[in-house]
Amino acid sequence: MITLALAFATGCFTLGLLLNLYRLVRGPRAADRILALDTMVINVIALIVLYGIWIDSQTFFEVSMLIAMVGFVSTVAYCRFILRGNIIE
Amino acid sequence: MSQLSEVAISALLVISGLFGLVGSWGLVRLRDTLQRLHAPTKATTLGVGGALLASMLYFALTHGQVSFHELMISVFLFITAPVSANFIAKTHMLHHVQPEELPPTGRATGWAGYEAAGQGEGSGN
Numbered sequence: 547m548i549t550l551a552l553a554f555a556t557g558c559f560t561l562g563l564l565l566n567l568y569r570l571v572r573g574p575r576a577a578d579r580i581l582a583l584d585t586m587v588i589n590v591i592a593l594i595v596l597y598g599i600w601i602d603s604q605t606f607f608e609v610s611m612l613i614a615m616v617g618f619v620s621t622v623a624y625c626r627f628i629l630r631g632n633i634i635e
Numbered sequence: 636m637s638q639l640s641e642v643a644i645s646a647l648l649v650i651s652g653l654f655g656l657v658g659s660w661g662l663v664r665l666r667d668t669l670q671r672l673h674a675p676t677k678a679t680t681l682g683v684g685g686a687l688l689a690s691m692l693y694f695a696l697t698h699g700q701v702s703f704h705e706l707m708i709s710v711f712l713f714i715t716a717p718v719s720a721n722f723i724a725k726t727h728m729l730h731h732v733q734p735e736e737l738p739p740t741g742r743a744t745g746w747a748g749y750e751a752a753g754q755g756e757g758s759g760n
Binding site for chain 1: 641642644645646648649651652653655656658659660662663668671672675679680682683686687689690693694697698702704705707708711712715716718719722723724725726727729730731748
């Protein structure tokens with residue numbers, strides 16, 4: 547039963563990743579693209595966690611923690627670049 | 636592993652998948668940029684939280700080792716999601732919302748972001 551639920555959740559997050567890709571390509575404004583990238587990072591974290599359950603390994607938590615931090619920093623850096631024209635003033 | 640814990644983990648996984656899908660679907664479906672900001676920052680974050688909770692429960696029940704790594708990741712995501720949403724909203728407002736359209740703040744200072752970016756003086760962060 548867990549295998550089935552895992553497959554369902556993986557499918558949901560993968561479909562979500564494709565929808566985010568659509569918004570990333572299509573997005574009329576820069577804010578839409580930043581938002582799509584931020585959501586893609588979050589979906590990828592979910593996929594990594596699900597993969598960790600799938601192969602029954604606990605080594606992926608550090609990876610997802612690092613990706614969460616890098617994703618947050620890159621979102622803030624991108625927004626700041628558009629807001630101020632500079633990242634570190 | 637007992638039947639009950641298996642049901643609990645499966646339910647958490649299904650709910651988290653549905654929340655993640657709703658967030659990404661809202662990102663495509665909603666009409667305006669500021670409306671689109673709502674779906675991913677709330678629903679997708681909840682979905683990831685559910686997946687991390689399911690992972691924590693799974694490793695606690697099958698391997699018997701309780702780890703708080705997942706809790707750390709979800710707390711980090713729950714803290715950073717509003718911050719990045721605020722930044723994205725500011726980015727959008729700077730270019731596409733005029734200061735005259737906004738309601739008055741009711742205090743001496745105006746809405747953050749406008750005067751600093753307009754003048755380039757670097758007074759506001």
